[in-house]
Amino acid sequence: MKQKVIPQNALLKLGDKEVELPVVIGTEGEESIDINKLRDLTGYITLDSGYKNTGATKSAITFLDGELGILRYRGYPIEQLAEKSNFMEVAYLLFYGELPTADEYSDFVEKTTKHTLVHEDVKKFFEGFPSNAHPMGQLCSLMCTLSSFYPDSLNPNAGKEEIDLTMIRILAKMPTLVSWIHKKSIGHQVMYPLNKYDYVTNFLYMTFGMRSEDYIADPVIVDALDKLLILHADHEQNCSTSTVRMVGSSQANPYASVAAGVAALWGPLHGGANQQVIEMLEKIKSDGGNVAKWVEKAKDKNDPFRLMGFGHRVYKNFDPRAKIIKQACDNVLSKLGIHDPILDIAKQLEEAALKDEYFVERKLYPNVDFYSGIIYRAIGFPTEMFTVLFALGRLPGWLSQWKEMRESNEPIGRPRQIYVGATERDYMNIAIR
Numbered sequence: 001m002k003q004k005v006i007p008q009n010a011l012l013k014l015g016d017k018e019v020e021l022p023v024v025i026g027t028e029g030e031e032s033i034d035i036n037k038l039r040d041l042t043g044y045i046t047l048d049s050g051y052k053n054t055g056a057t058k059s060a061i062t063f064l065d066g067e068l069g070i071l072r073y074r075g076y077p078i079e080q081l082a083e084k085s086n087f088m089e090v091a092y093l094l095f096y097g098e099l100p101t102a103d104e105y106s107d108f109v110e111k112t113t114k115h116t117l118v119h120e121d122v123k124k125f126f127e128g129f130p131s132n133a134h135p136m137g138q139l140c141s142l143m144c145t146l147s148s149f150y151p152d153s154l155n156p157n158a159g160k161e162e163i164d165l166t167m168i169r170i171l172a173k174m175p176t177l178v179s180w181i182h183k184k185s186i187g188h189q190v191m192y193p194l195n196k197y198d199y200v201t202n203f204l205y206m207t208f209g210m211r212s213e214d215y216i217a218d219p220v221i222v223d224a225l226d227k228l229l230i231l232h233a234d235h236e237q238n239c240s241t242s243t244v245r246m247v248g249s250s251q252a253n254p255y256a257s258v259a260a261g262v263a264a265l266w267g268p269l270h271g272g273a274n275q276q277v278i279e280m281l282e283k284i285k286s287d288g289g290n291v292a293k294w295v296e297k298a299k300d301k302n303d304p305f306r307l308m309g310f311g312h313r314v315y316k317n318f319d320p321r322a323k324i325i326k327q328a329c330d331n332v333l334s335k336l337g338i339h340d341p342i343l344d345i346a347k348q349l350e351e352a353a354l355k356d357e358y359f360v361e362r363k364l365y366p367n368v369d370f371y372s373g374i375i376y377r378a379i380g381f382p383t384e385m386f387t388v389l390f391a392l393g394r395l396p397g398w399l400s401q402w403k404e405m406r407e408s409n410e411p412i413g414r415p416r417q418i419y420v421g422a423t424e425r426d427y428m429n430i431a432i433r
Contacts, residue, residue, distance in 0.1 A: 006031065014042055028063050045416045056237060057245065057410060061094060061400050064236045066314040071321065073234060074098070082324045087229040088112070088199050091171060091396035094234055095164075095403065108168075109199075115172035116193035116202065118180075119149045123190070126180060135181045135388045136266040140259050142177050146170070147255035156251035163406070166254050167399045175199065178392050179206035182385055200226045203392075208380060220335040224328040224375055231321040231368060232390055234397025240264035240271070241394075241401050246413040248402045261398045262391050271387040274373035277309035278383050281342045281349070289341065291348040299358050309370030310353055311363060321368040329371045332378050346374050 009020040010033045019041045022034040032055050039045050048054045063072045071078040074093050081090055085099075092100045092108050100108060125145050129138050146169075147153060153166040180190045183206075191206040201217045204225065209215035235241070243264040248257040265271035284294050297305040312319050333343060350366050353359040376386050 012038075012042070014044065017042065026058075028065070039416075045418075047418055051242070056242065056413070057405065058408075059237070059401070059404060060097065061397070061404060062234045062236045064314065066312075067316050069315055069318045069320045071235070078231065078320055079324060082227050082230050085230065086198075086200075087226050087233070087393075087396075090230050090233050094396045094400040095167060111168050112172045112199070113195045115169045116176055116195060118146075118173050118176050122146065122149065123180075126184070129184070131184060131187065135178075135185070135384050136262060136271075136391070138181050138184075139177060139388055139391060140262040140266070142181075143170075143255055143259040143262060146173065147253055150255075153255065154253045156253075163254075163403065167403065170254060170258060170399060171395060174392055174395050175203035176206060178385075178388050179203060181388060182207050182381070185382065185384070198222075200229065218335065220331050221379055224325075224332045225379070227325060227328050228372055228375065228389070229393040231325060232372075232393030234394070234400065238270070239267070241397060244398045245401050245405045245410075248405050249410055249413045251412075254399060254402055257402050258395065258398050261394070265387060265391055265394065271390045273309065273369035274376065274390070275383050275386045277346075277370050277373040278342065278377055278386070280308040281345050284345050284349075285341050289345055291345060291352060295349070295352050295356065299356075307349070307353070307364065309373065310359065310366055312367045315367070317363060318365055319367040322366055322371060325368055325371040325375070326366070329375050329378075332375055336378055338378050340377070343374055343378060346370075 006025060007023055010023055012019050012021055019038075021038065024032045024034050026032070035046060046054070061074065063075070064070065073081060073090065074097055076093070076099075081093075085093075088109055089100065089105060092105065122142065122145055126138070126142060129141075150166065150169065152158065152162060153169075155162070158166075176193055183190045189211065191209055191211065193202050194205055195202065197205055197217075200222050204217045204222065205215045237245075240261040244257045244261040247260040248254075252260075268276060284291065287294075294305065297303045298307045333347075350370070353364060353366060359365070372390075373383075373386060376389060377383070381389065
């Protein structure tokens with residue numbers, strides 16, 4: 001087999017002019033052309049709607065190969081991390097680049113535990129939200145509000161220790177805020193953290209516990225939620241992560257940058273996919289629950305109906321996260337013994353799609369959003385909370401990407417455009433007499 005020869009430069013020809021552009025190869029063999037000086041050399045810019053072919057940064061955090069179904073954090077396969085690690089260890093790995101020693105891990109957990117409480121004055125802002133306010137709107141606002149209580153974090157030239165403390169604070173307080181949002185939606189008093197519990201159990205305690213009762217978390221639920229948080233922790237330069245880096249490139253503080261990530265994730269094309277899965281299942285149920293009918297509708301190219309939670313824009317063969325979380329989903333449903341028509345329809349739909357040649361040929365397999373929505377519903381989360389839970393998992397990735405962008409001294413993001421509006425014209429007084 002011939003070894004592939006990779007040129008050091010790419011030759012671009014524009015009329016009679018030729019320019020050489022450097023070729024850059026990533027550690028996993030990703031090939032790219034460096035166009036940083038393209039405009040200076042040629043006067044041209046590139047047009048790439050949605051940045052689908054643009055590498056906006058060099059990153060050492062996450063490697064993703066959609067063709068082969070590979071996802072790795074800092075070089076570690078997601079399958080190994082989901083099986084052997086936990087969310088806090090993965091957060092440390094994303095933050096600092098290496099797995100912690102026993103002492104480093106203990107110190108990281110202890111520091112995080114010390115910052116789980118949220119300043120009581122934050123509740124005054126929180127209490128001003130209507131009870132039916134969307135959870136993502138509340139989370140975005142509360143994240144920005146936190147920055148007001150830590151003015152030192154606004155310093156764009158803060159040192160390593162200050163940045164680490166801010167990242168740990170955000171990681172620690174996020175579960176508290178998310179649990180408050182859920183409690184408010186059902187009219188319950190908010191719960192304060194009980195730091196004898198681990199990160200995930202503490203979150204479940206604050207979310208579903210009652211002050212007058214002892215809370216016992218089911219290990220199967222803790223394990224499933226921990227895995228979901230790991231699987232969502234980072235996913236390369238997606239919409240919300242790129243937003244965090246773009247906002248952070250202006251030297252905005254981590255609270256504002258994360259809040260921007262929350263806002264980007266809010267969109268139904270990004271973080272709302274698992275919510276759309278449940279809404280689709282509700283629609284099938286209300287129509288009588290005939291799964292075969294809706295499978296046929298999905299196969300009909302003239303029918304606007306599409307299966308939510310199947311296939312993936314990046315993964316072309318399979319979503320490695322879905323393989324992992326499918327087992328956790330089965331464990332949760334089996335352990336809880338839930339008899340929910342919606343979840344029954346989901347299982348039928350999954351079985352049909354995995355066996356039907358139409359879906360198999362087109363690689364329309366159930367993805368992580370399909371299974372995560374089912375798990376969240378089985379645990380007891382309302383549909384509106386799903387995207388907030390996504391944000392909780394993605395938080396370490398956002399913070400790690402913000403930190404990496406800052407440490408790399410990346411310039412402020414400033415995309416170009418191709419103007420297609422009116423050419424110069426003289427003002428004519430039409431409306432104002």
